[in-house]
Amino acid sequence: MSDKPRVGVVTYPGSQDDRDALWALAALDAEAVPVWHADAELPELDAVVLPGGFSYGDYLRCGAIARFSPVTRAVIDFANDGGVVLGICNGFQILCEAGLLPGVLLRNASLRFVCRDVQLRVERDDLPFTSRCTAGQTLVIPVKHGDGRYVPPPELDPAQVVLRYLDNPNGSVDDIAGVCNENGNVMGLMPHPEHAVDALLGSDHGALILASLVGAASARSGDALTSP
Amino acid sequence: MKATVLVRPKPGILDPQGDAVESALEHLGFAVSGARVGKVVDLEVTATDPAEARAQVEKMCEQLLANPLIESYEIELVE
Numbered sequence: 669m670s671d672k673p674r675v676g677v678v679t680y681p682g683s684q685d686d687r688d689a690l691w692a693l694a695a696l697d698a699e700a701v702p703v704w705h706a707d708a709e710l711p712e713l714d715a716v717v718l719p720g721g722f723s724y725g726d727y728l729r730c731g732a733i734a735r736f737s738p739v740t741r742a743v744i745d746f747a748n749d750g751g752v753v754l755g756i757c758n759g760f761q762i763l764c765e766a767g768l769l770p771g772v773l774l775r776n777a778s779l780r781f782v783c784r785d786v787q788l789r790v791e792r793d794d795l796p797f798t799s800r801c802t803a804g805q806t807l808v809i810p811v812k813h814g815d816g817r818y819v820p821p822p823e824l825d826p827a828q829v830v831l832r833y834l835d836n837p838n839g840s841v842d843d844i845a846g847v848c849n850e851n852g853n854v855m856g857l858m859p860h861p862e863h864a865v866d867a868l869l870g871s872d873h874g875a876l877i878l879a880s881l882v883g884a885a886s887a888r889s890g891d892a893l894t895s896p
Numbered sequence: 897m898k899a900t901v902l903v904r905p906k907p908g909i910l911d912p913q914g915d916a917v918e919s920a921l922e923h924l925g926f927a928v929s930g931a932r933v934g935k936v937v938d939l940e941v942t943a944t945d946p947a948e949a950r951a952q953v954e955k956m957c958e959q960l961l962a963n964p965l966i967e968s969y970e971i972e973l974v975e
Binding site: 728729732736765771772774775776777778779817819821839 | 916
């Protein structure tokens with residue numbers, strides 16, 4: 669086995685961005701491990717990414733069905749043990765439905781699918797997902813979704829907001845683009861960092877988020893190697 | 897026993913679908929306001945006791961059919 673940190677990317681029926689996520693993570697020097705939705709157990713992993721797409725056709729509510737797939741139960745256990753989990757777009761919706769993240773994502777206020785680069789302000793740089801960023805920094809990363817309007821629970825701690833839109837594309841409450849759980853080991857965001865890892869494609873700011881994740885996974889993998 | 901579940905967006909939750917439907921109805925010449933779009937789930941449960949059936953459907957609503965943060969639900973049982 670290589671010394672690279674192992675980052676799993678889950679493929680659900682209807683996932684779309686799993687291959688881009690695998691490619692981007694490998695480009696950032698992780699060992700990107702495909703994980704199948706029907707697997708009840710995760711392989712040995714240092715972090716997990718739930719990618720974008722339309723799992724189970726977005727039936728009922730986005731992410732509502734994926735939440736009950738065997739692999740999601742394993743991801744919930746992984747997160748509850750302190751494992752680092754990132755949900756992108758549909759992955760964010762799944763994490764909300766699974767109760768790992770607060771809130772819910774609803775139809776865009778415009779009722780239109782939005783697909784364009786957005787500007788984001790980094791609110792926190794002390795997380796496994798943002799350690800390569802600087803608080804206050806502006807990132808340019810594309811969004812592409814029809815259901816991205818974030819509605820937080822009334823009791824949401826503002827400190828859990830990780831990213832805010834500078835030009836809110838979907839009507840999210842308080843311009844929220846990304847949130848984390850109370851422990852800071854689970855994060856979801858609507859923009860797609862895996863589509864922004866090469867300047868040739870418009871922006872490489874997404875690499876800051878994914879490289880942070882790979883760095884955190886690497887630290888965890890190192891811990892595992894040195895522990896008795 | 898048959899059950900019908902009505903799922904509605906809670907008051908205060910922005911419902912752009914409802915707004916779009918309302919504006920389309922206005923274009924058709926109807927005087928309307930307060931349109932909200934929810935969903936209906938029809939299902940059949942094997943339980944024959946109404947109280948038992950209702951209890952089961954309530955669990956379904958809480959676990960899957962509705963998201964309590966944004967939606968309320970109403971259950972109708974048809975014997």
